[in-house]
Amino acid sequence: MTSAGAEPPARRLTARGALTRDRIVRAAADLMHANGVAGTTMDQVVEASGTSKSQLYHYFEDKDALVTAVIKMQAARVMERQEPHLEQLSSVQGLRRWRDAIVRFIDERHGAHGCEIGSLASELTDRSEPARILINATFQHWESYLAAGIRRMQERGQVDASADPAELATGIMAAYQGGYLLSQAARSAQPMALALDLAIRNLEALAVHQDRAPEAAS
Amino acid sequence: MTSAGAEPPARRLTARGALTRDRIVRAAADLMHANGVAGTTMDQVVEASGTSKSQLYHYFEDKDALVTAVIKMQAARVMERQEPHLEQLSSVQGLRRWRDAIVRFIDERHGAHGCEIGSLASELTDRSEPARILINATFQHWESYLAAGIRRMQERGQVDASADPAELATGIMAAYQGGYLLSQAARSAQPMALALDLAIRNLEALAVHQDRAPEAAS
DNA sequence: ACGAACCCGGACCAGCTGGTCCATTCTGCC
DNA sequence: GGCAGAATGGACCAGCTGGTCCGGGTTCGT
Numbered sequence: 001m002t003s004a005g006a007e008p009p010a011r012r013l014t015a016r017g018a019l020t021r022d023r024i025v026r027a028a029a030d031l032m033h034a035n036g037v038a039g040t041t042m043d044q045v046v047e048a049s050g051t052s053k054s055q056l057y058h059y060f061e062d063k064d065a066l067v068t069a070v071i072k073m074q075a076a077r078v079m080e081r082q083e084p085h086l087e088q089l090s091s092v093q094g095l096r097r098w099r100d101a102i103v104r105f106i107d108e109r110h111g112a113h114g115c116e117i118g119s120l121a122s123e124l125t126d127r128s129e130p131a132r133i134l135i136n137a138t139f140q141h142w143e144s145y146l147a148a149g150i151r152r153m154q155e156r157g158q159v160d161a162s163a164d165p166a167e168l169a170t171g172i173m174a175a176y177q178g179g180y181l182l183s184q185a186a187r188s189a190q191p192m193a194l195a196l197d198l199a200i201r202n203l204e205a206l207a208v209h210q211d212r213a214p215e216a217a218s
Numbered sequence: 219m220t221s222a223g224a225e226p227p228a229r230r231l232t233a234r235g236a237l238t239r240d241r242i243v244r245a246a247a248d249l250m251h252a253n254g255v256a257g258t259t260m261d262q263v264v265e266a267s268g269t270s271k272s273q274l275y276h277y278f279e280d281k282d283a284l285v286t287a288v289i290k291m292q293a294a295r296v297m298e299r300q301e302p303h304l305e306q307l308s309s310v311q312g313l314r315r316w317r318d319a320i321v322r323f324i325d326e327r328h329g330a331h332g333c334e335i336g337s338l339a340s341e342l343t344d345r346s347e348p349a350r351i352l353i354n355a356t357f358q359h360w361e362s363y364l365a366a367g368i369r370r371m372q373e374r375g376q377v378d379a380s381a382d383p384a385e386l387a388t389g390i391m392a393a394y395q396g397g398y399l400l401s402q403a404a405r406s407a408q409p410m411a412l413a414l415d416l417a418i419r420n421l422e423a424l425a426v427h428q429d430r431a432p433e434a435a436s
Numbered sequence: 437a438c439g440a441a442c443c444c445g446g447a448c449c450a451g452c453t454g455g456t457c458c459a460t461t462c463t464g465c466c
Numbered sequence: 467g468g469c470a471g472a473a474t475g476g477a478c479c480a481g482c483t484g485g486t487c488c489g490g491g492t493t494c495g496t
Contacts, residue, residue, distance in 0.1 A: 012464095012471080012472070013472085014462090014463065014464075014472065014473080016462080016463080016472090016473070017472065017473060020473075020474090034344070035345070036256060036341060036345070038254060038256035038257055039256055039345070041452080041453060041454080042453075042454060042455080043452085043453075043454090051474085051475095052474060052475050052476065053454095053455080053456090053475085053476070053477095054456095054457085054458095054473085054474060054475065054476075055473070055474060055475085057454095057455070057456080058472085058473070058474080059473095062454080062455075063454065063455090112344060113344060114340060114343075114344070118340070118399060119340055121399055121402070121403050122332060122336070122337055122340035122341070122399060122402075123254060123340070123341065125332075125399075125402045125403050126252070126330060126331060126332070126402065127253070127254070127257070132403060132405070135403050136403040136404050136405075139400060139403055139404070167412050168416070170400065170408075170409050170412045170413070171393070171412045171413050171415070171416030171417075172416075173396065173400060173409075174392075174393055174396030174397040174399075174400050174409060174410075174412070174413030174416075175389070175392055175393055175396055175413070175416070175417075176396065177395070177396035177399045177400065178391065178392030178393055178394065178395035178396025178397070178398075178399070178413075179392040179396070180396075181336060181339055181340060181392075181395045181396070181399075182357060182388065182391060182392050182395065184339070184340075184343045184344065185339050185343050185350060185353050185354040185357055186354050186357070187350070187354075190388075191388050191391075191392060192392075194385050194388045194389045194392070195388070195389050195392030195393070195396075197389070198386070198389035198390075198392075198393070198416075198417060198420050199389075199393075199416060199420075201420060202416050202417075202419055202420045230441075230442070230494090231442085232442065232443080232492095232493065232494075234442090234443075234492085234493080235442070235443065238443080238444090259482080259483060259484080260483075260484060260485080261482085261483075261484090269444085269445095270444060270445050270446065271445080271446070271447095271484095271485085271486090272443085272444060272445065272446075272486090272487085272488095273443070273444060273445085275484095275485070275486080276442085276443070276444080280484080280485075281484070281485090
């Protein structure tokens, strides 16, 4: 659990090779999300990706290197799914729509499976420093979208301008991750709903001074 | 990962035997907290507890049974540590003292290691239904202490009486768990501080004025 | 005292795990 | 066309993992 994050000599890679590599990472990401990193074997990855042992070790030095690639892919996946909601975020209504999408998403799965990043974080953070750094950077990047949105809300006067957007973003992120965990344990979307409602309600409360703003659409 | 939670025939147990059993569970709990359940081997437990393979399998049918015992012990440990703060909780100040104790606790460890229950939850919740049920019950029990405290705050008029204490407790618990995860990834107590501050600020806000409709959650 | 039942030590094992290796087939490029 | 290097298949392996087993010591109840 101590491999590097950067590819060693930036080897050549044909289009076919890139495709194979991608199939491997994708299969590994799915398996690890479902069964955990420790609970996923290299043989399982080989079978699920329809490749062979030699290919796996051709593209990845060892399991740690594969895990690193998986973290990066999951980070990209999550951001891809969140970006449409967060990119233009500029109102509390927008945030509430984000909340609704998440609650719906979890409700469909009856709470099964955790956050792709959160579950990796919980398993790897104490066991691999490079993984921890990567995961932490992912959280930061993710929060920066929320912070940017909150800043826009402040400009509109929906949120108290004296509050620190980055700190609020961290608080919302914590509510999200904690809500996910509790929803997973309860097999219900309700804890997530309550957690995000609490966090969002907090933003509104900060705005009570100069409210009565004409609430434009997000 | 599918063993039962109840001991089969409630076997006899001498004082000496109970002591040995306890040493095993204690060692297993520490190892699993540090290295995860999957990352802890039975041989490690044997060595750390100073016992032998036959003893381990004398007291526990298999690894799942041991994990069940570990969950119960960790639940007891956490509650034991929290009870002094939560037992008499009846004011926002008291809640803030609770927050301070937690932040200090995490700060000492520089964020390393997660919540004893939270990390078990993340790893086991999707992999073992009996474990999930046990863990969920632990969260419920834990939240009930918070809820009772919030109810007392309502009686004192510190918190809006129309808010549901159980729902607020779930929100605070989510902030706690999420804050823990982010603090672990960031190796800093700050995310936990921000998360709990956000949650507590929310209670206060509810006390200032009875705005905001009761929010029928998902 | 004395048998039954508990407690204990540790050798042993089948299956799995991450990882190696080599022989063969493609592919990009001059 | 032909070669260097990438891509692939899969047999193979040493060490580990959860779990078994048996023989002997200790304690309990009567």
